[in-house]
Amino acid sequence: MLNIGIIGYGVRIDMLMDDLFALPYEVSIKAVADTNPERVQALMKKDVSKETMHNMEIDKIDGLMRSCEMNPDSIHFYTDADEMLDKEKLDGVIVGTNCNTHTYFAQKVLNRNLPLFLEKPVATSMEDLRTLAECEAKATAPTVVSFPLRVTPLVLEVKRILDAGTIGKVEHVQAFNDVTYGFVYFHDWYRDESVSHGLFLQKATHDIDVLNYLLSEEPVKVCAMKSKQIYKGDMPAGLRCSECDKWETCMDSTYNIIHLRNDTPRSDYCGFAVDTGNEDSGSMIVKYASGMHVMYSQNLFARKGAGRRGARLYGYKGTVEFDFVTNEIKIFDHMSDKVTVVRLDDQGSRHGGGDIVLMRNFVHLMQGRTTESVAPLKDGIRSALVCLQAKESSESDQFYPVTL
Numbered sequence: 001m002l003n004i005g006i007i008g009y010g011v012r013i014d015m016l017m018d019d020l021f022a023l024p025y026e027v028s029i030k031a032v033a034d035t036n037p038e039r040v041q042a043l044m045k046k047d048v049s050k051e052t053m054h055n056m057e058i059d060k061i062d063g064l065m066r067s068c069e070m071n072p073d074s075i076h077f078y079t080d081a082d083e084m085l086d087k088e089k090l091d092g093v094i095v096g097t098n099c100n101t102h103t104y105f106a107q108k109v110l111n112r113n114l115p116l117f118l119e120k121p122v123a124t125s126m127e128d129l130r131t132l133a134e135c136e137a138k139a140t141a142p143t144v145v146s147f148p149l150r151v152t153p154l155v156l157e158v159k160r161i162l163d164a165g166t167i168g169k170v171e172h173v174q175a176f177n178d179v180t181y182g183f184v185y186f187h188d189w190y191r192d193e194s195v196s197h198g199l200f201l202q203k204a205t206h207d208i209d210v211l212n213y214l215l216s217e218e219p220v221k222v223c224a225m226k227s228k229q230i231y232k233g234d235m236p237a238g239l240r241c242s243e244c245d246k247w248e249t250c251m252d253s254t255y256n257i258i259h260l261r262n263d264t265p266r267s268d269y270c271g272f273a274v275d276t277g278n279e280d281s282g283s284m285i286v287k288y289a290s291g292m293h294v295m296y297s298q299n300l301f302a303r304k305g306a307g308r309r310g311a312r313l314y315g316y317k318g319t320v321e322f323d324f325v326t327n328e329i330k331i332f333d334h335m336s337d338k339v340t341v342v343r344l345d346d347q348g349s350r351h352g353g354g355d356i357v358l359m360r361n362f363v364h365l366m367q368g369r370t371t372e373s374v375a376p377l378k379d380g381i382r383s384a385l386v387c388l389q390a391k392e393s394s395e396s397d398q399f400y401p402v403t404l
Helices: 011-022 037-044 050-054 059-068 082-085 099-111 126-138 153-163 199-215 252-261 350-366 378-393
Strands: 004-007 027-032 074-079 094-095 114-116 141-145 173-180 221-226 281-288 293-299 310-313 318-323 328-333 339-343
Touching: 004 082, 004 328, 004 350, 011 037, 011 350, 027 082, 037 074, 059 328, 074 082, 082 099, 094 099, 094 350, 099 114, 099 126, 114 153, 114 378, 126 252, 126 378, 141 350, 141 378, 153 199, 153 318, 153 328, 153 350, 199 281, 199 310, 199 378, 221 378, 281 378
Parallel strands: 004 027, 004 094, 027 074, 094 114, 114 141, 173 293
Antiparallel strands: 173 310, 221 281, 281 293, 310 318, 318 328, 328 339
16 A cells, blocks of 8 residues: 655645546555645545536546545644654655745655655746755655646657657747636636746646657747736725625626636636736747747637647648647648648546546556656756746846756
8 A cells, every 4th residue: 555645735636636546556645734634624525416427437436436535534634744754654745735835845755755746836936946956866766747738648649740750850839828717817826926926837837848848859048928918907905706796797706707607716806906916928939959949828818719728830841730628639741732630539537638647657656666757857847947937038028048
């Protein structure tokens, strides 16, 4: 039986536990360190309606039921991570705290040479990135960074196409992320930019990692621009939709998000209040070692059918385009009229099937069946560095080197 410890148990970690317990391995949550154990226990005991289970595929139901039947009474709860790490005998640790403390807790785990699963972004400052780089250089235990997109069947197939030389060497990339649920970043805790540190680090870190993985090149320089055109206003700080008299006319009120837009809210802070942080669109240009460059743009107020996430990669012989929303790849032959379409089925799993791949890899690392992380810490550092320097560039109108 593998015993894992969790530092910071929230909604994201709870979803990962569904995938973990869907796997045929003997794994248990031995201990949890969280400042609010009561909230964690309530989250662990979540109820699943029969209707929800009816709409899920069979192999997911078993894992979800086991997660729901997780007995918090058998788990040791701590409010201090050091106490948990000192007292418990653990085979691995998952860090799922708020972003600005990822490095702080990751360092504690890495210094104990325990296998680590670390949520992204791995750091929110240059100082933290340098700390992680030092830890990574000394650590003997592996780290899996929460980069599920890079291990999806969609991205792996694109990688196969590129490695086969189908379009020749990639010489230019246009990448995009039009986020249909972008209101979450202004309604929920993400709106506090002192914690989230902007949406390059929150969103683009996934996309830049995918591009780094596909290109197998080192990013060397970045420039960026961001703007806040929609989610701004003069509503009172700390205002919640439940307290506002504009709930009926505001299309971003919790009521209208649920009943008119048929979306799922995560919280109900006002997205048009004076204390709402984060840009609502941003773009960056990244230069790579060979001289080629990537153009990436993200938008947080596109909705419904306007959503898309992926890239076009151009070579001399052809172009490859992929989109996570449609789960489709298109290959355009530049020397003929041939267009090849590849459609993949992710079977409705989260992050295109990537989450369960990450959990399987983490288990294998704890078991000693492999020593290779599918999303190593060095790649998490590289992606966060690009995004952190993009944030700096967008605030200074200067190019920034991608270096520690």
